Amino acid sequence: MKKLTPLAIVGAGGFGREVAWLAEEINQETPTFDFVGFIDDEASSTPEGYPVLGNTDRWISDGRTDVRLVCALGDAVTRWKVATRLSQGGFSFATLIHPTVKRSRHVRIAPGGMICADNILTTNIDIGAHALLNLDCTVGHDSRLADYVSMMPGVHISGDVTTDIGAYFGTGAVAINGVRIGAWSVIGAGAVVSSDVPRGMIAVGVPAKPIKPNARAPHEDAA
Ligand SMILES: CC(C)(COP(=O)(O)OP(=O)(O)OC[C@H]1O[C@@H](n2cnc3c(N)ncnc32)[C@H](O)[C@@H]1OP(=O)(O)O)[C@@H](O)C(=O)NCCC(=O)NCCS
Structure with missing residues (x-):
């Protein structure tokens, strides 16, 4: 065994x-x-x-x-x-992928990833280290999701989406194809991202608009 x-x-x-x-x-x-x-x-x-x-x-x-x-x-x-x-401190990280996750062999998931039940990831996708994909999310073709991406339940990322380090999507948020979400930005629950979101902002609504800086975002030189 x-x-x-x-x-x-x-x-x-x-x-x-x-x-x-x-x-x-x-x-x-x-x-x-x-x-x-x-x-x-x-x-x-x-x-x-x-x-x-x-x-x-x-x-x-x-x-x-x-x-x-x-x-x-x-x-x-x-x-x-x-x-x-x-x-x-010298520790290494496991990657946990639920058996119900559907993904092609052209999906790359870096160590530390937690991919929960019922996610679907299609083709030519990169998921960075320590990613969190909560229940029932989808990620479309050619998307590049950087380290620490966080997707709460029911998030849908279309094709060709890019996120920089630490982007966070609240429950039920959607990103249409081709958009870029800046580092440490937070997308509110239920938002629809239809244009790029700059670094370190909180964006909400349909279409998603930045409403304020994310006060918790690390400074540019930290990450
Ligand atoms: C976007 C978010 C991060 C903002 O949190 P916050 O910084 O504490 O902001 P506030 O609650 O002070 O809200 C600021 C304004 O945005 C509005 N707002 C907050 N979240 C919103 C959302 N998801 N959609 C639309 N408007 C929203 C508030 O009503 C408020 O409007 P007002 O200024 O007109 O009163 C938070 O509301 C959110 O959606 N978090 C995601 C939570 C989630 O999905 N958790 C999953 C756990 S599994």
């Missing part, structure tokens, strides 16, 4: 616990991961009774680099900060 990969999930919040279920679903199809527990800076238990192994500082000082990690933190900026620290 294939050796299972030890896996710890960073973040025991709502999405982190959904990722624990994602790992269980993958294991049901093909035994792949030995889920050892959560790493969390605040929680010491979960409603489901999963083990919580301690905080990130403790994990880094213990140096358990034999365990693969996924950063299941819904907020793209927090995910970037935590994953960067862990990567500098």
Whole structure:
């Protein structure tokens, strides 16, 4: 039998616990991961009774680099900060793809990706590191989604869409073909992006219009 990969999930919040279920679903199809527990800076238990192994500082000082990690933190900026620290601490990351995900062999997904149930990704697509594709999203041909892209449930990305690092799409947002979403921009739930969104903005509505800067966006020289 294939050796299972030890896996710890960073973040025991709502999405982190959904990722624990994602790992269980993958294991049901093909035994792949030995889920050892959560790493969390605040929680010491979960409603489901999963083990919580301690905080990130403790994990880094213990140096358990034999365990693969996924950063299941819904907020793209927090995910970037935590994953960067862990990567500098010598940790490597797993990629979790639900067995129901449909994708061609021309889809490339970088390490740290969490691709939940019922996503469809067509052809010639690049998904950057630590991507979060929540339930039931679609991504069209030739799209280039950079590291830390975050798609909440039911997001639809048409063909030829580009996102820069850390772009976040709220539930049910849509991007029409050919648009570019700048780094660390946030697209509100239900928005329709029909023209480019600049770096570090929050855009809402149909068609989506920038309403204010994303105060949490890292400075240009940070990422
Ligand atoms: C866009 C968003 C990030 C803005 O959050 P915020 O910075 O706290 O902004 P506010 O709530 O102060 O709203 C600012 C204005 O935008 C409007 N607005 C907020 N979100 C909106 C949306 N999705 N669509 C349309 N208008 C929206 C508000 O009504 C408010 O309008 P007003 O100034 O006329 O009163 C947030 O509302 C959103 O949509 N987040 C996505 C959440 C999500 O999908 N979570 C998934 C979890 S699985």
